[in-house]
Amino acid sequence: MKLWLPFLQIFGMKQNSVYLFGLKDFLMKRTLLFFSLSLVMLVPSVLMAQTLTATDTTALKKPVAISLLNVSNELEQTQNRLVKISQNVKELDIQPDFDSLIGVHSHFLESEADDVNKVKAQTISNFYLENASRNWTGYQKRIKVAINDIRSQLSILQENIKSLTFEKEVWQLTLQNASEKADVPNELKSQINKMITQISKLKTTFEATQTKLILQENKLTDLLITTNDVLDKIQNLKKQMRANLFISSESVLWKSALKHSDIFPVANHLSNVWNINKKSISIYFVQKNFFLILLILLLETVAFIFLRNRYNKLGYNESNPGFVNANFVFNAKRVPSLLFIQLSTIIIVLQTIPLSISALLTMALLLVAIPLVSRFAGDKGKQQSMIIFFLFVINETEVIFWYFGDLLRYYLLVEAIAGIVMTYYLMAFKFKKRETENAPYAKKVILISSFIIALFSITIVADIFGFVNLATLLTKTTTKIPAILLIIFLLYKLLEIIIVSGCEAGKSFKWNAVKYCSNIELNLIRVLKLAAFYLLIEMALETLEIYKPVADWIAEALVYDIAIGSISISMGRILGMILIIVVSYFTANIFKVLFGNSEQVNKRLSKGFMFAINKTVGYIIITIGFVLGFAYAGIDLGKFGLLAGALGVGIGFGLQNIVNNFISGLILLYERPVEVGDIVTVGTLMGEVKSIGVRASKIKTFDGADVVVPNGNIISNDLINWTLSDKKRRLEIKVGVAYGNNPNDVLKLLQKVAVNNDNVLVDPAPIALFDDFGDSSLNFRLLAWVHFNNSLSTKSQLSIAIYDALAAADIGIPFPQIDLHVKDHFTEQPKVVIPNPPANSPEIVDNEHDKD
Known part of the structure; x- marks a missing residue:
């Protein structure tokens, strides 16, 4: 548009005149329409055309000799391409040395695998199996990452080798063509020979690197197979332990005598505990990259501080809803709140962390939760969280006694009895006394406490009769499930407060999304509830040691193919298709929230134009979502041709x-x-x-x-x-005055009334007009321009002001009158003549009978 402005100015037109002609608006509308329809039509075609692979495209290319006139130019361009390809070799050399990685892992994994293969379900602890499962899952992930890195490098090498092969064939044909002609200089032939040699050397280097990477991939694949075998062994051991839960593995407790070796030497047993945990911890910290978790924690800290400062600047007090909770999180308990969120993040993100570190982090999390939970559950909740903390510590200490033989069974008894005592006297007993104070809450606490006491009682019975695995699982479940509930509950409440406070603080920004804050807040809280529910189910299943079997069963159900005619579908594909479509729908809505009706954009574009853009982009995003969803589900859109015809x-x-x-x-x-x-x-x-x-x-x-x-x-x-x-509207008010008044005075009065009204626009100016001579009045019209939104109220104001002004000027407003004149045509009283009835009238006959 700016390109045409100088030419338009030559003819005396300014930029505003261009907008009056509508040229810019016309071009923008047509361009947007063409662009939108093109995208809607091309997206399905492009996505369906993805079946043409790179191999097919390469197969269509055939090497052709270069024209001798362009050889010099092509030599230069080929040299530049070779330099770029050579850079790929240098980048591959920078990659980690997989040989040393394989050497270290091979020796280490072999020794670790031997340790796992020697254990038996009857002599191993749940702690050992869970720790080994986490460690070997970490090994598996690292090996898979290394294999994926090698495969990506092999893909790059393969593409470069294909490109070099094609270049070499092209230059060989060019050299053959040059050799057949006698007038070609030898120097040019020599340059072509050098290029072919250079290409051959680079291709040989690439092929050698490719061979090396293939060998490394094979070795890593062997390690991955070993890792998978060990994980299968661990899962089988867990399965055997679950199968033996209701099988007595030990004699009854009164027939079991403690051996001297079960307790002494204490230092040796503690040393075994330390060495095993130290080994897993050292391996984890050596091989784990903590950059991502540190970055997440840093972002959480920055976001928390930023949100805290923005909320405090609002100047809210107790009269504002949500202030008390926000002040508690951001000011009164800001350090425990941020620490609780960050500890929770570490536990959730680092899923393969050793159990000993996980236990320490969870203890710290429960300890931080004690001063926080009082805000949401009062002193009672604080007391409960303390009990949960102590029970959790007692249960985690159980790990030490697994290395003290039969002493573990006595520790399980002590643990169960302590759980019963603490649960009864500190929770159920006190709440039973206070039941009248807060009956519904007290009843829930008593019910949960009774269930916990029942589980601890079953633990005692199981331990006494030799069901050690069952007793261990029950104590683990009874102590960790309440801890999980407390952590998830408190994390949910803190994040809910942060979301609500963030939406309140966001209202201070002049963003378009501010008007959607209520919906954003509602949807974020819904997502938070779903995430909390999923986290609760996952952690509960892990505590019950059935997460892996359940996850495997769900995975098998999702990938199970159901054949319907020639179409094969699965639940996983259907859910994936639905998820893609839902994500596309939410993406379109997010685009609308971020860019729709933005004041900054509307300074240059009209509201309707932005609405058209939002609608078009929304349709395109949803169309892409449907196409990708059908493609993910394996539905061939080409088979819908008949349906399209119908x-x-x-x-x-x-x-x-x-x-x-x-x-x-x-x-x-x-x-x-x-x-x-x-x-x-x-x-x-x-x-x-x-x-x-x-x-x-x-x-x-x-x-x-x-x-x-x-x-x-x-x-x-x-x-x-x-x-x-525009938003202007013209008002027309008609008024009539009695004959005998000066029309000029009436016009001035009407004009003055319009000018004195604040809602009447100055441009166009109001005008009063003499309309005509009516039957009983002189008729006038007042024309005034106002903003459309004020038209009704302004018309009422002007009408009242005109009436008051006419009355003050003693100018009457006539109204139609009708005079009714009644004329009397009768001077005498009119005579009433009653005709005689006929002779056969019933009345005459009746009278004659009466006379007789």
Whole structure:
């Protein structure tokens, strides 16, 4: 547009004149329409054309000799390409030395695998199996990462080797063509020979690197097989232990005597505990990269401090909803709150962390939770969290006694008895006394406490009769499930407060998303609830030691193929398709929230134009989502050709109105005779346009009714748009005065009334006109321009002001009068003549009978 401005200025036109001509608006509308329709039509074609692979494209290329006139130029370009390809070799050399990695891992994994293969289900502890499972899962992930790195490098090498092979064939043909001609200089032939030699050397280097990487990949694959075998062994041991839960593995406790070797020497047993945990911890910290978790913790800290400062600047107090909770999190307990969130993040993200570190982090998390939980559950909740903390510490100490033989069984008894005592006297007993104070809450606590006491009682019985595995699982479940509930509950409450406070602080920004804060807050809390529920189920299943079997069963169910005719589908693909479509829908809504009706954008673009952009981009995103979803589900869109033909016939007969409304909606979006926010009259309907949809538009009348009008009706019928070009509206007030008044005085009075009203616009200026001589009055008109939103109130104000001004000036307002004149035509009293009845009248006959 700026390119045309100098030429337009030559003819005396300014930039505003260009907008009056509508040239810019016209070009932008047509460009957007063409771009949008092109994307909608091309996206499915591009996605369906992905079946043409790179191999197919390469196969279509055939080496052709270069023209001798372009050899010099092509030599230079080929040399530049070789330099770039050579850089790939240097980048591959920078990659980690997989040989040393393989050497270290091979020796280490072999020794670790031997240790695992020697253990038996009868002599191993749950702690050892869980720790080994986490360690070997970490090994598996690192090996898979190394294999993926090698495969990505092999892919790069393969593409470079193909490219070098093609280049070599091209230059060989060029050299053959040059050798057949005698007038080609030898120097040129020599340059071509050097290029072929250089290409050959680089290709040989690439092939050697490729061979090396293939060998490394094979070795890593062997290590991965070993790792998978060990994990299968661990899972089988866990399965055996679960199968032996209800099988007595030891004699009854009164027949079991403690051996001297079970306790002494104590130092040796403790040394074994330390060495095993030290080994797993050292291996984890040596091989783990903590950059990601440190980055997440840093971002959490920065976000927390930023949000705290923004919220404190709002100046809220106790009268504002949510202030007490926000002040508690951001000011009173800001350090424990941030520490609790960060400790929770570490535990959730680092899933393969050794159990000993995980236990220490969880203890720290429960300890930090004690001063925080009082805000949401009072002193009672604080007391409960202390009990949960102590029970958790007692249960984690159980790990030490696994190395003290039968002493473990006595520790299980002590642990269960301590659990019963603490649960009864500190929770159930006290709440039973306070049941009248807070009956519903007390009843819940008593019910949960009774369930915990029952589990501890079963633990005692199981331990006494030799069901050690069952007793261990019950104590673990009884102590860790309450801890998990407490952590997830407190984490949910803290994040909920942060979300609500963040939305409150976000309202201070002049962003378009501010008006959606309520919906954003509601949706984020819903997502938070789902995440908390998922986390609770996952941790509970892990505590019960059945997470892996359940996850494997769900995975098998999702990938199970169901054949329907020639189509094979699975639940996983269907859920994936639904997820992709839902994500595309939310992405379109996020785009609308971020960019729709933005004040900064609307300084240059109209509201209707931005609405058209949002609608178009939304349609494109959702279309891409549907195409990707069907592609993920394995549905061939090419097989819908017959359906499209049938749909075309259906459109021709039964769906013409729907298609008409759809096309009309596109016309409304891009031609923009109506924009969102306009005041329109369609037939007898008048109101504000709230939205323009695919099939229909929504108009809100001034009576408050939402009317859905098909787009076809808006396009085909007469449409009055009161605010298309501007928001001004002209008012017309008619008034008549009695004959005998000076019309000039009346005109000045009307003009003065209009000028003195603040709602009347200065430009265009109001004007008073003498209309005509009426039957009983001199008729005048007052014309005034006002903003459309103020038209009704301004008209009322002007009418009252005119009446008051006329009355003050003693100018009467006539009204039609009718004089009724009644004339009397009778001077005498009129005589009433009653005719005689006929002779055969029933009355005459009756009278004669009466006389007789």
